[in-house]
Amino acid sequence: MSGFARRWGDGPREVLALHCSLAHSGAWEGVVRALGPGLRVTAPDILGHGRAPDIDPGRDLHDQCYEAVLPHLPEGRFDAVGHSFGATLALRLAEEMPERVRSLTLIEPVLFAAAQGSGVxxxxxxxxxxxxxxxxxxxxxxxxxxxxxxxxxxxxxxxxxxxxxxxxxxxxxxxxASDDALFHDSAGLVPRLGQVRAPTLLVQGGDCLPVTAAIIDRMEREIADTTRISVPGAGHMVPITHPVPVAGAIADLFARSG
Structure with missing residues (x-):
C-alpha cells in the first residue's frame, strides 16, 4: 500500500513535495499557494502519517518510506522538494534517479550523519x-x-x-524509529552527495539549530550546483511559518533549472 497523496494545480510542471515527520501532506498548502499557477504538485503522506499505512518496525525505515513514495512519482521529469525527514527522501530520489529529478529543494534536512565530524x-x-x-x-x-x-x-x-x-x-x-536513517545513514546518502546532478536549493531558518547548519554546510560543499538561503526569524518549520520566502526561492530555482 502506498497511501494517500494531495494534489494541487494542473500546470505542465510536475513537482513532488515530501513533508516532515509528525506532519502530513497538507503541510505544503501555504508554499503551494505562494508558488502560484503553472505547476502540478503531488504531496504524498509519508508512511505513519496522515492517511498512509503505519510503518513496519521490522524493516529499515528509510527503505520502506522511500518505496512507498515511488508509486506517487510524476511521469517523466519532476522537481523534488522535501522538508526535514522528507528532504532525506527527496535527496535519495536525486541520487538514485538523476535523469528524472529536474531540481532538488532541501529544506532544513535532518541527515545528521552529514554533520559527523563537526563540532556540533x-x-x-x-x-x-x-x-x-x-x-x-x-x-x-x-x-x-x-x-x-x-x-x-x-x-x-x-x-x-x-x-x-x-x-x-x-x-x-x-x-x-528514524535513528538508523538519520544518524547512521542506513540509505548511504552522505557518500553519494557528490553524485547529485540536479540544481539544488538549500533552505534553513535563520534561527535553525547548529546541527542543521552543519548538515547544510556539508551539502553545500559536496553537491555541485547549490544555492543556499536563510530565512530571517524562522526556525525548523520554515515552510509552514514563512511560506512566501520559501516559495520565492523555489520559484527562482525552477526558473533556472528548465
Whole structure:
C-alpha cells in the first residue's frame, strides 16, 4: 500500500513535495499557494502519517518510506522538494534517479550523519537524549513536548489544538524509529552527495539549530550546483511559518533549472 497523496494545480510542471515527520501532506498548502499557477504538485503522506499505512518496525525505515513514495512519482521529469525527514527522501530520489529529478529543494534536512565530524554533532546527540529517555520511559506526551521544544514552531505542543497534539503524540515513536536513517545513514546518502546532478536549493531558518547548519554546510560543499538561503526569524518549520520566502526561492530555482 502506498497511501494517500494531495494534489494541487494542473500546470505542465510536475513537482513532488515530501513533508516532515509528525506532519502530513497538507503541510505544503501555504508554499503551494505562494508558488502560484503553472505547476502540478503531488504531496504524498509519508508512511505513519496522515492517511498512509503505519510503518513496519521490522524493516529499515528509510527503505520502506522511500518505496512507498515511488508509486506517487510524476511521469517523466519532476522537481523534488522535501522538508526535514522528507528532504532525506527527496535527496535519495536525486541520487538514485538523476535523469528524472529536474531540481532538488532541501529544506532544513535532518541527515545528521552529514554533520559527523563537526563540532556540533556530539552536543546535539546530548541535547536529544532527554527526548529519548522520556520515550523509553513511556511518557509519550512529555517526549513529544521535548522534541517539539527543539524542532517545532513557537509555542510547542501545548499551544496546539487538542486534535493536533494527539496526532503528534500518537506518532512520536517515528522520531526514534528514524535513528538508523538519520544518524547512521542506513540509505548511504552522505557518500553519494557528490553524485547529485540536479540544481539544488538549500533552505534553513535563520534561527535553525547548529546541527542543521552543519548538515547544510556539508551539502553545500559536496553537491555541485547549490544555492543556499536563510530565512530571517524562522526556525525548523520554515515552510509552514514563512511560506512566501520559501516559495520565492523555489520559484527562482525552477526558473533556472528548465
Amino acid at each position: 554533532y556530539r552536543p546535539y546527540r546530548a541535547l536529544i537524549s532527554r527526548y529519548e529517555r522520556l520515550l523509553a520511559d513511556g511518557d509519550r506526551k512529555a517526549a513529544a513536548q521535548e522534541f517539539l521544544r527543539l524542532w517545532g514552531a513557537d509555542g510547542g505542543l501545548d499551544d496546539m489544538p487538542e486534535a493536533q497534539q494527539r496526532y503528534m503524540i500518537d506518532r512520536i515513536h517515528f522520531i526514534k
